[in-house]
Amino acid sequence: MKDEQIFRGTPASPGFAGGLTYLAGHARKGHYVRQKTGDAEYAHLVWAIGRATEDTAEMMLQAQGDAADIIEFQLAMLGDDTFADSARVLIDQGAAADLAWSDVLDAEIDNYAGSEDEYFRARAADLMDIRDRVLGMLRGDISEAVPSEVIYIADDITPSIFLGHDWTNGGIALRRGSTTSHVAMLARQRGIPMVVGIGFGEIEAGAPSLLDAQAGWLATEPDDSTVRAWKDGWADFDEEAQVASVFAAKPARTSDDYPVTVLVNIADPADTDHVDITHIDGVGLMRTEFLYNNGLPDEETQYKAYCKVLEWASGKPVTIRTVDAGGDKPVPGFTEEESNPFLGLRGIRLCLANPEIFAVQVRALLRAAVHDHLKVMLPMVSVTEEVTEARAIFRHELKELKAAGIPCGWPEIGIMVEVPAVAICPWRFESPEFFSIGSNDLTQYVMAASRDSGGLAALSRVDNPAVLELIGNVTRCGKETNRLVSLCGDAASDPAMVPLLIEAGVTTLSVAASRIGAVKAAISKVNFSRARSSRERRQF
């Protein structure tokens, strides 16, 4: 038996699949035969584009909805003479038609792949599709026949390969890829599991493998424990999908009709595409780290991203967390290399150490605060001075913006509770207008167990009495001082933890987009008054 290997990536379309790995690129390549003259080369290229267009148009006949839109876009690209004209220039200089075509398209593909905008970056796959289809015609390639029920592994996947294959019982794992590609969108609509960004580790063809596109991993030669985790995950997924569809649209109420607030966590404005705002009470955590993926973002980029989400939320509260870089989220030019990053310069510590970088985000937030209804929270606060200092930066920037005549507003400012120093005596923190419990970090700091270490899973549990005691402490403080306490860690999305959190006094949960229905279903099974009295008995 070979060793298990796990390749982690980003879920692009949730679901589960198991099968043998299939490595893409097994199409039989034909050979290009050069024509006698440049004119004949060009005529051959035009013929190949025409044939590729016909094939594409044929796919159009069977396509509907978004698939039809994608094909229509490709048809329009194929029908445009721009590429052929550029190729003609190279052909006139003596290039063969196939090389001229791929040179022109490759340059365009590079241009898209290097785009700052995720949407345009994802269009590179469409252009590869067009390139390969025309090349296939020129060379007489036999197109790739993907066997059924496999885990398809490739750098990226083109819409025509996706649309040309029946993916029933199969899945897709891409080494690069994008969650906003046309294929990702189609995969979500059709419920085909797909993970992107698994990296370039060596994967053997035909290896037994499991895909968990809910958590975002591929395992080859899986161990028994991985098989169990995958099976359990799948069973939960199916059950959740059923209950979720029933519960998602309903208001969240306990069995004795006590209302619980359900907010959503988003990591990227594109996440809002998968959430119906009428199903939730707002955004409990909007991460901003995505803005820092390609280095430090300017104010305008940030402002637009915030406005987009505020606009989508149509007046419901949106809690944006100032950048939580450091820890497991390094940002070049901002974070520092540390031997123990989780206990190092991260979150608000890093921002206060780099006030000029922080000020850019603060200005974008203050400008976005003119829209209804922005709340801002500071991550990794440990002492009251950090809040004071951060608020001073907000005040200073507000004054500057006003002096410059730029429209701006003042958001509610709260803090994340994830450092035990805050959870133990939250009363000392008087200025935060709300608390949001980051249960993942709080748990790892209370239990002294890294959340990345699989071997410590038994320790790193939010249902440890010490962790629940601290959560109860924070909710009690919130009640006494009339401040909202929400919880935005993974525990809020876990139906098994929801009753314990409610018992600990948490009545505002911020959950993953895919778990809204499942969490509401879990809430409906909790008896609130019984939970409250058992809490009092335990003297939380």
Place this chain on the structure above:
Amino acid sequence: MSGATAETEVTITHVVGLHARPSVKLTKLAKTFQAKTEIAPSSNGPWVDAKSIVKVMAMKVPEGAVLHIRATGADADAAVVTLRGLVERDFDEGGGDEG
């Protein structure tokens, strides 16, 4: 052909910007006019053929960007007004789509 030129500017309010489906709509509509139609990110250019999907997409116009439209030829005025209308109507899409 008359040398009449018309020019205008309009802000892209579509959620993602001038992406695949809106670009297809724009180029299809531009092709219904005889006039030479062009778009640019600013009045100084670079001007790009509004009838070419390849060139329009390659501009990678984001949401919120100002788009300049100009046309030269017999039906230049109608072309500019019609293309501007399409952008103002958000490309006849509800917004919030991914495609």
